[in-house]
Amino acid sequence: MSDTNTGLRRVSSNPHVRSGVTTSNIMFWVAVSLLPAAGYGIYRFGVGALIVLALSVLSTVLSELIYEKAMKKPVTVGDLSAVVTGLLLGMNLPSTAPWYVPVLGGIFAIVVVKMLFGGLGQNFMNPALAGRCFLLISFPAAMTRFPLDAVSTATPLAMIKNGESVNVLNMVTGNIPGTIGETSMIAIVIGACILILLGIIDLRIPGTYIVSFAVFVVIVRLLRGEGFDPSYLSAQLAGGGLMLGAFFMATDYVTSPITDKGKYIYGLFLGLMTGIFRMFGTPAEGVSYAILLGNLLVPLIEKCTLPRAFGIPKPVKVKKTGKEADEA
Amino acid sequence: MANRTFFGGIHPPEGKDLTKDKPIKTILPGSELVYPVSQHIGAPAKPVVQPGDRVLVGTKIAEAGGFVSAPVYATVSGTVKAIEKRRVVTGAMVDSVIVENDGQYEEIEWPVMKPVEEMTTQEKIDLIREAGVVGMGGAGFPTAVKLSPKEPDKIDYVIANCSECEPYLTSDYRRMLEEPELLIDGLRIAVSLFPNARGILAVEDNKHDAAVLLREKLGNDPAISVMEVQTKYPEGAERMLIYACTGRKINSSMLPADAGCVVDNVDTLCAVARAVREGRPLMERIVTITGDAITDPRNYKVRIGMNYRDLIEDAGGFVTEPAKIISGGPMMGFAIFDLNVPTTKTASAITCLTKDEVARLEPSACINCGRCVEACPELLIPRNLADAVEHGQEERFLAEYGMECCECGCCSYICPARRQLTQLIKGMRRIQLAKRRK
Numbered sequence: 093m094s095d096t097n098t099g100l101r102r103v104s105s106n107p108h109v110r111s112g113v114t115t116s117n118i119m120f121w122v123a124v125s126l127l128p129a130a131g132y133g134i135y136r137f138g139v140g141a142l143i144v145l146a147l148s149v150l151s152t153v154l155s156e157l158i159y160e161k162a163m164k165k166p167v168t169v170g171d172l173s174a175v176v177t178g179l180l181l182g183m184n185l186p187s188t189a190p191w192y193v194p195v196l197g198g199i200f201a202i203v204v205v206k207m208l209f210g211g212l213g214q215n216f217m218n219p220a221l222a223g224r225c226f227l228l229i230s231f232p233a234a235m236t237r238f239p240l241d242a243v244s245t246a247t248p249l250a251m252i253k254n255g256e257s258v259n260v261l262n263m264v265t266g267n268i269p270g271t272i273g274e275t276s277m278i279a280i281v282i283g284a285c286i287l288i289l290l291g292i293i294d295l296r297i298p299g300t301y302i303v304s305f306a307v308f309v310v311i312v313r314l315l316r317g318e319g320f321d322p323s324y325l326s327a328q329l330a331g332g333g334l335m336l337g338a339f340f341m342a343t344d345y346v347t348s349p350i351t352d353k354g355k356y357i358y359g360l361f362l363g364l365m366t367g368i369f370r371m372f373g374t375p376a377e378g379v380s381y382a383i384l385l386g387n388l389l390v391p392l393i394e395k396c397t398l399p400r401a402f403g404i405p406k407p408v409k410v411k412k413t414g415k416e417a418d419e420a
Numbered sequence: 421m422a423n424r425t426f427f428g429g430i431h432p433p434e435g436k437d438l439t440k441d442k443p444i445k446t447i448l449p450g451s452e453l454v455y456p457v458s459q460h461i462g463a464p465a466k467p468v469v470q471p472g473d474r475v476l477v478g479t480k481i482a483e484a485g486g487f488v489s490a491p492v493y494a495t496v497s498g499t500v501k502a503i504e505k506r507r508v509v510t511g512a513m514v515d516s517v518i519v520e521n522d523g524q525y526e527e528i529e530w531p532v533m534k535p536v537e538e539m540t541t542q543e544k545i546d547l548i549r550e551a552g553v554v555g556m557g558g559a560g561f562p563t564a565v566k567l568s569p570k571e572p573d574k575i576d577y578v579i580a581n582c583s584e585c586e587p588y589l590t591s592d593y594r595r596m597l598e599e600p601e602l603l604i605d606g607l608r609i610a611v612s613l614f615p616n617a618r619g620i621l622a623v624e625d626n627k628h629d630a631a632v633l634l635r636e637k638l639g640n641d642p643a644i645s646v647m648e649v650q651t652k653y654p655e656g657a658e659r660m661l662i663y664a665c666t667g668r669k670i671n672s673s674m675l676p677a678d679a680g681c682v683v684d685n686v687d688t689l690c691a692v693a694r695a696v697r698e699g700r701p702l703m704e705r706i707v708t709i710t711g712d713a714i715t716d717p718r719n720y721k722v723r724i725g726m727n728y729r730d731l732i733e734d735a736g737g738f739v740t741e742p743a744k745i746i747s748g749g750p751m752m753g754f755a756i757f758d759l760n761v762p763t764t765k766t767a768s769a770i771t772c773l774t775k776d777e778v779a780r781l782e783p784s785a786c787i788n789c790g791r792c793v794e795a796c797p798e799l800l801i802p803r804n805l806a807d808a809v810e811h812g813q814e815e816r817f818l819a820e821y822g823m824e825c826c827e828c829g830c831c832s833y834i835c836p837a838r839r840q841l842t843q844l845i846k847g848m849r850r851i852q853l854a855k856r857r858k
Contacts, residue, residue, distance in 0.1 A: 101755070101758065102744065102755075102779050103511070103744075103756065103757055103779075104744075104755055104776075104778050104779040104843075105755075105840065105842065105843035106750075106751060106753060106754070106755075106827075106829050106832075106842065107432075107752070107778075107832050107842065108744060108746055108751075108753065108755065108771075108777065109432055109587070109778070109833065110777055110778065110781070110832070110833055110835075111432070111833055111834050111836075113791070113836045114838070115784060115787055115836045117836075118789065168784070168785075173787075212784075212785045213785035213786045213787050213788060213837075214785070345787045345790065346787055346788050347788075348788075350788055350793055350801060350803060350804075351793065351801065352793070398820060399799050399800075399801070400799070400821070401798050401799050401800055401821035401824040402659065402663075402669060402671065402799045403659060403670045403671030403674065403798075404671050
């Protein structure tokens with residue numbers, strides 16, 4: 093189309109074509125891939141779970157909308173990132189949480205963690221996880237009550253911490269107490285497969301995370317003289333928020349390193365921290381804090397793992413011979 | 421060692437079906453031909469004709485302005501009308517020789533050539549220089565300079581860049597199918613300039629039929645082989661192609677010769693063959709006229725200096741008014757203001773698109789997804805470089821290897837936030853290059 097004033101055509105810099113992938117369709121698919129686990133949570137924990145999830149998503153989306161309106165900033169809820177945050181936050185809450193828990197968590201996640209730091213892409217912590225930790229500290233009782241079929245019981249992770257045995261098969265399918273979205277390993281892995289097949293995430297971070305965590309657990313057990321126990325290890329892998337955290341929160345683009353080497357280092361760090369928290373800490377769980385700590389290290393990791401550009405030779409360390417050293 | 425591919429890269433829609441099965445059509449220019457004196461990298465050529473002079477096909481109208489430069493020849497017979505500034509594809513106004521075409525196409529008397537086998541290396545290079553041959557893939561570096569490196573015995577490979585990775589373009593492909601002997605002859609001549617060199621015809625594997633044909637025409641030539649490289653953009657970028665063919669890596673401050681390689685594009689090698697064998701200067705090239713806005717997209721054999729409007733007209737004009745016209749392909753081509761520009765030595769295509777996907781795109785916040793990092797063939801972190809540019813951090817830009825960018829456009833293509841990564845990085849590179857020249 094030519095500009096009527098000058099008779100010249102509109103131009104722009106190359107390239108003149110773009111791929112079909114956009115931020116909002118990435119976020120859409122992340123939300124879709126969370127549905128198996130969320131759906132299982134609703135099926136297992138009932139309508140309470142649905143209400144918590146709905147409140148959480150509403151809270152995050154409305155917080156973003158109202159904040160942007162109030163601050164006269166462009167409205168960005170269309171990128172669907174607030175939906176993903178709300179869904180993840182809700183999945184990290186117990187189905188029995190009172191209404192104000194998801195609502196306050198959503199507001200904290202969006203307003204304090206995301207918008208105050210500049211909005212999408214600028215937050216240095218995963219908003220959903222930071223929201224969860226805020227709630228854990230503020231409402232410890234409501235956040236750690238996990239009834240299953242109307243009976244409040246300890247989570248499998250708490251049980252193995254006390255040396256009790258657990259049914260690993262139930263942990264894989266999700267027939268255990270826990271937060272809405274974390275219990276079913278199968279449902280989480282199905283969702284993760286969707287993201288991997290779509291090329292939205294890859295195994296560099298979650299793979300390194302899970303493997304390094306497993307290795308750490310095995311080594312600590314061996315050093316403690318407790319021997320190698322496959323069922324204990326399986327329970328550690330399937331239990332708590334490890335799978336949900338590894339596939340859906342450690343892979344959060346904004347708060348994980350962009351460099352190739354950085355992704356492995358980050359995964360390794362998360363594995364070790366989760367291992368330390370779970371094996372030596374007082375609470376049975378450690379995924380959330382491990383990932384939040386990891387988030388803080390991301391700028392440093394990226395700085396230390398900047399790749400050399402193509403064709404740039406490795407810097408050669410020149411050993412000074414005696415003569416050159418003298419001349420110097 | 422050949423890898424047949426490189427790191428990163430993307431797979432944009434090819435768009436080659438529009439033109440790939442149609443034979444090249446030879447077209448005669450209109451009444452006015454425009455010859456910019458700068459159709460190459462290096463010093464502009466100096467006009468050697470005056471308004472009113474009569475020129476013939478093959479008359480030199482501008483001589484090389486230095487060692488790194490190239491002469492320009494008339495491609496029609498007629499009268500020099502003027503020497504004045506005219507707009508070229510980049511939008512710049514460049515001194516140009518304007519020739520009024522008399523429609524006779526009267527040629528100069530071509531020199532009698534001695535057989536190529538009896539020529540010395542220097543004689544061949546002089547012929548190529550005199551013919552005004554430059555890299556016709558887009559860069560326009562004078563070919564004679566490229567073919568005379570400091571240490572010719574250290575050149576191991578002469579690579580014919582037949583990859584044509586740019587979407588929509590099929591001019592090299594058609595040339596390979598229709599004039600394979602000419603291309604092979606050009607490559608043989610180039611190889612003969614170096615005592616230890618072998619020739620490689622590097623063809624992307626989506627052009628398998630061309631590779632088969634070239635192999636057949638080569639026969640049993642131990643000095644030249646056809647290598648099918650993986651179809652991926654930007655396979656034809658010089659540094660990527662050298663890596664794909666030989667496993668050797670060069671950076672932006674090195675020349676292909678530093679890795680023992682010389683890379684020349686298809687049209688360039690054809691021009692080399694004609695310069696050395698027939699003494700004919702570079703006067704024509706193949707141009708792809710394509711895009712969904714063109715009625716009859718196809719390849720043309722075009723005389724340099726011909727107006728773009730006449731080419732579009734011959735291709736049946738526009739189906740609908742195009743939203744964007746690009747000189748070259750959609751990944752690396754220039755969007756053009758105005759169709760009233762001449763075909764130059766480096767003009768490979770005119771792509772006319774009905775949809776302008778880009779000009780009105782609103783960039784949004786970077787989500788740090790890393791797609792630009794995965795796609796960058798130079799192993800850069802485009803996000804960081806664009807950040808550095810936006811914040812005016814020149815030192816950071818340089819420290820993070822911003823100057824290594826080859827401006828291929830992969831990062832912008834792939835960015836889900838629609839950030840103008842290539843544009844930002846390119847802008848800063850221009851600033852830095854200008855500073856270096858000071």
